[in-house]
Amino acid sequence: QQQVKQSPQSLIVQKGGISIINCAYENTAFDYFPWYQQFPGKGPALLIAIRPDVSEKKEGRFTISFNKSAKQFSLHIMDSQPGDSATYFCAASNYGDDKIIFGKGTRLHILP
């Protein structure tokens, strides 16, 4: 049973466009929802995270939108740049349980 489902598997966006990656979860006990960015040959790095008490969080060009009733959250990358080309993972965990559950990832390619 996949607890965190991510889509699409891959995404191609023109430079300057908006990249949108979606994630759905099943466990209502989850209360921490991070997004990680991973470049080839490197480990994942935390990009931005949200807790369910807010519906949106913005940091620079990156925004998480969170819909608790639908058990969905998404990552929006505004003004996408070639340097944003990477694999993005949504994830979830329970407060106090540091076992983070990852989605399968989205390979994002920004065309120059």
Place this chain on the structure above:
Amino acid sequence: GAGVSQTPSNKVTEKGKYVELRCDPISGHTALYWYRQSLGQGPEFLIYFQGTGAADDSGLPNDRFFAVRPEGSVSTLKIQRTERGDSAVYLCASSPGIGEGEKLFFGSGTQLSVL
């Protein structure tokens, strides 16, 4: 060190052999995690330590996998009788303590190839 260090970066072994993968966490981080990432997949939790003790080892796939952290710093993931299906990137991460997931940092991983 400045970040989580994992050695070796690549390990090639033959089916049935024993391997050890090392993780050196960020100095002062008491929580240490091991994940496994298969090709084209997200990281999959294996085990995490708080100090010297394994707080949760529910992700270890079977008894061929074992991890230790004897002094609460460096950790070693040990795999006995390796199988081709064990081929993956093994990632280590550390954080200042339990409940500080926002401060979780990953190493670059060890690429294990079992021939």
